Amino acid sequence: MLRMSTLFLRTLREDPADAEVPSHKLLVRAGYVRRVAPGIYSWLPLGLKVLRNVERVIREEMDAMGAQEVQFPALLPREPYEATGRWTEYGDGIFRLKDRKGNDYLLGPTHEELFTLMVKSEYASYKDLPVSLYQIQTKYRDEARPRAGILRGREFLMKDSYSFDVDDDGLKKSYQDHRDAYVKIFERLGLDYRIVFAVSGAMGGSASEEFLAVAPNGEDTYVSCTNCDYAANVEAATVSAPADTDPSAAPPIEVLDTPDTPTIDSLATFLGVPASETLKNIVLQLRHPDGSRELLIVGVPGDRDVDMKAVEANVFPAEAEPFEDFANHPELVRGYIGPQGLEGIRYLVDTRVTTGSSWVTGANENGKHARNVTMGRDFTPDGTIPAAEVREGDLCPRCGSLLEINRGIEIGHVFQLGRKFADALSLDVLGPEGKPVRVTMGSYGIGVSRAVAAIAEQSHDERGLIWPRAIAPADVHVVIAGQGEQQQGGQQLAADLEAAGLRVLLDDRHKVSPGVAFKDAELIGIPTYVVVGKTLAADGTVEIRDRRTGASRAVAVVDAVAEVVAEVAL
C-alpha cells in the first residue's frame, strides 16, 4: 500500500514555467517526473509505477507473439557502428565518449548492429530462423532540440525488436505479427492512435508504418481519408492525380511580357490567373553520399510549397538543399525558370502535374513567362514524385474522397528493414542446399517513456491526469477527509481493498485539509477514488468517485470493497 503520509511525493500548485504541453505540466505538477538536464528526466515513485506498467503490457504482448527478451548494454564500442557506417552518419546525433585508453565508445541510439551481431554469433542454420528478439532499453540521442518534457528527450526508454528471416515471405509474416502485437499493446494502453504509412528514410528498407497517438501537440503530421482507412505521414502521402490528357490538344505556347514578376504572387496578380494554374520550378542541390553535387529542379503547382522531406525520400540516399548559386548558372533565370528547353538538368514534377496539363510558367528569359506550356509536348520530366505539400481537401489516392490533416505523436514504428544490416555485417545462415543465405530483417520500436507522455496528452482535464486503469499507479485512491472515526474507517477500508487484491494509494495525511486531499487526488489521476469523510459518521457510507466522469455515488462502507472491486474490474 502506498501511504501519502510517507510517499516520496511533492505536488505543485502551479504549472512549472518551463512547461508548455499538458503532459509536461501535469507530470511535473503531480510529482511523476523531474528534469535533471536538457531532455533528461528522473522518475519519481508514482511516475516509475506508470512507466513499469507500460513496460509490463509491452512485455506481455511481445512474449505472447513469441519474441524473446534480451538486454544489450547502453554503452557500446565504436566498431559495429563503424562497420555499418553509422558512426559517421549519425554525426552530432549520438553521445560519444572515450575510455581511459582512448578507445571510442557511444551511448546506443538504437541497436540494430548489436542484435545483428548477436544472431550472427549464435545462429548458423536456416533451421534456427525465424527468430524475433527484443529489449527494453534506455536510448541516447543528442537531439538538437529536446522539447515538451519527456515527449522528446535525449535519454528515453524504448522497446526495440528485430526479426530475422531467411526470405521475404518470412519477413512479411514477422512484420505482420509485430504489427498485430502493437495493435494489442496500444489498445491495452488505452491510446487513441492511427496506423499511417511512413517513409523509410535513412534506414533504407521498404514497407514502413508508424503508430501515431492522436494529439494536437504531436510533432508528426499525417493525412487521413474522411471516407476510407487510408492514412499516411505527410512525408509519405500520395494524392489522387488528375487523369492524363492528349497534349496535342492544347493551344500553342504563347510568350508573355511579364515585367517585375519574379514571384508566383506577383505573376498571378499581373496576369489575373490563379496561382494554382502556374507551374513553380524550384532549384535544389543534391548532395550525394560520395560528396558529389547535382542540380535538381522540381516543378509543383504555384500555390503549393515543396515538401523537402518528400523530395528527399524520393532521392535517397542523396540529401537536398536549397540552391543559391544563380550567379554561376546564367541558364537559370531566377524567377523566370520554365521546364521547356531545360537541357541536362534533372527535372522532377509533382504528382499533380500530368501529361497533357498546361501551365503558366517561366520563359527562361528575364521578365517573360509562357502560357500553355504543356507536359508531354513542350517538356518531359525525368520522373513524377509527390513533391508538393499535401493539404486538407486534397483527394484520397485510394477512394478519391477528401483528405484531412491532423497531428500525432509517434509511439511505434514497424519496418521491413531488409538486408541493409545483414549485408553490412555479413549475417548469413546455411540454407537447405548447403549454401549461405543472406538473412532479412525487420525493425520494430515502441517509445516506452514517450507512450507515458502520449497517454497523459490524451487523458487529462483541467484538474489533472486521468490514467487508464491498465497503467494507473494504483487501482484505487482512498481519501480520508476527517479525523477520528474517518481515520479509522479509511485505514480499515484501505487494508480491506488491499486484501481484496487491489493496489491502493491511501491519503492518510493528518494535517492537510480535505480540499488539498481532493485536489491532489484529481491531479494524480487514479481513475477511481473513495472518499471516507463526514458521510461515514452520518449514515455509514463512503463515496466512490469516477475521476473521468466526476460521477459520485454513496455506498455503505460494508459494501465498499465489493463495489470498488467490481468497478475496477470493468
Added chain:
RNA sequence: CGGGGCGUAGCGUAGUGGCUAGCGCGCCUGCUUUGGGAGCAGGAGACCGCGGGUUCGAGUCCCGCCGCCCCGACCA
C-alpha cells in the same frame, strides 16, 4: 544551427540605476481549524544563471558564455 522570448529562494513571481531584494505557495515551531488548495503568531531559506565591463552606486545598463521555452532546420 537560424529567428524570437526569458533566466530573481524548492515552485510561481514583483522589482525600468539609489535604503537591509518584496510577495504568494511550499517548508519549520506553536495554537486554533478539518468536505474543495484553512487562520493567527513566530521562523529558516537567494553569491538576483556564470564571467567580464560601465558607474560614486548594477537584480536593473553594455559585452561574452551557459541554460530554459517557442518557431524553423535537423531527427532509426
